Amino acid sequence: MTGPVKITSKAEVEEFLSKYDNFLFDCDGVIWQGDVLLPHVKETLSLLREKGKKLIFVTNNSTKSRKAYTKKFSKLGLDEVTPEEIFGSAYSAAVYLKKVVKFPADKKVLVLGESGIEEELASEGIQFVGGTDPSLRRDIGPEDYDAIVPDPSIGCVLSGLDLHINYLKLSIALINLQVPETLFLATNIDSTYPTHGKLFPGAGTMCAPLVLASKRQPISLGKPSKAMMDCVKAKFEFDPVRTCMVGDRLDTDIRFGQEGGLGTLFVLTGVNKESDILDENADVVPQQYMTKLGDIFELLH
Numbered sequence: 001m002t003g004p005v006k007i008t009s010k011a012e013v014e015e016f017l018s019k020y021d022n023f024l025f026d027c028d029g030v031i032w033q034g035d036v037l038l039p040h041v042k043e044t045l046s047l048l049r050e051k052g053k054k055l056i057f058v059t060n061n062s063t064k065s066r067k068a069y070t071k072k073f074s075k076l077g078l079d080e081v082t083p084e085e086i087f088g089s090a091y092s093a094a095v096y097l098k099k100v101v102k103f104p105a106d107k108k109v110l111v112l113g114e115s116g117i118e119e120e121l122a123s124e125g126i127q128f129v130g131g132t133d134p135s136l137r138r139d140i141g142p143e144d145y146d147a148i149v150p151d152p153s154i155g156c157v158l159s160g161l162d163l164h165i166n167y168l169k170l171s172i173a174l175i176n177l178q179v180p181e182t183l184f185l186a187t188n189i190d191s192t193y194p195t196h197g198k199l200f201p202g203a204g205t206m207c208a209p210l211v212l213a214s215k216r217q218p219i220s221l222g223k224p225s226k227a228m229m230d231c232v233k234a235k236f237e238f239d240p241v242r243t244c245m246v247g248d249r250l251d252t253d254i255r256f257g258q259e260g261g262l263g264t265l266f267v268l269t270g271v272n273k274e275s276d277i278l279d280e281n282a283d284v285v286p287q288q289y290m291t292k293l294g295d296i297f298e299l300l301h
């Protein structure tokens with residue numbers, strides 16, 4: 001098997017761009033690190049738009065809704081990005097509950113996560129509890145052990161990246177997961193979260209305690225899940241062969257692209273390193289890679 005091609009020249013960039021009409025971009029570690037835009041991303045996205053390419057932003061980060069991400073893009077100077085071009089794992093989970101599960105209107109979702117999940121559930125008319133509820137941002141107290149019981153109005157526990165996770169929230173979630181009929185979903189199960197040039201605990205570390213304690217596995221609706229790819233393909237209707245998935249993480253982004261029949265471009269500005277793909281035992285190897293997304297602009301100028 002030939003190894004991944006490193007794109008380092010103008011000719012290679014031109015050849016690469018000629019193969020694709022559509023680009024699916026991961027966000028954390030590709031477009032930005034935290035609230036810092038990565039070098040020449042703005043110029044590269046403008047260049048691709050000028051060439052008539054379709055741009056879609058597919059993130060596993062469920063802390064923001066599509067609307068909130070549009071504001072983040074704008075704040076970073078990417079005003080041309082619209083909510084229609086954004087597909088996050090929070091939205092993926094909300095669509096799954098609405099369209100696939102047909103979640104009952106009289107039931108609620110117990111959220112372990114941030115406002116992004118709440119906003120997307122609300123946009124699909126799905127009731128929820130937990131999440132950013134300030135009354136849960138406290139230590140568990142002696143009275144809680146008696147008070148926490150299964151809530152029959154809760155039909156699903158949905159976990160995502162929760163920057164305010166604590167024992168109380170985990171306890172309420174576990175007690176409800178001990179009811180077999182309660183659905184167990186995750187927006188994504190990434191083990192780490194790349195930000196500020198470092199790797200912090202990812203969404204997967206939020207549901208891992210529940211997996212251990214409940215002996216149940218969540219259905220994950222983020223990359224590399226087929227559920228998310230089916231949703232993205234249904235919404236954007238692109239030819240997979242003429243479409244490239246651009247990502248910084250092999251076991252989510254690149255696997256997502258490969259399993260969806262897309263082309264794959266790996267960049268070295270996030271979770272995985274060059275050595276991870278050059279390793280002869282690597283199980284996920286992208287077709288092509290480059291140091292950073294901004295190299296597309298830099299190598300053409």
Ligand SMILES: O=C(O)[C@H](O)[C@H](O)COP(=O)(O)O
Nearest residue numbers: 027028059060061193202203
């Ligand atoms: O833990 C997480 O949720 C992920 O690390 C993070 O969200 C990844 O986001 P993405 O790279 O898919 O934009």
Ligand SMILES: [Mg+2]
Nearest residue numbers: 026028029248
């Ligand atoms: Mg990423």
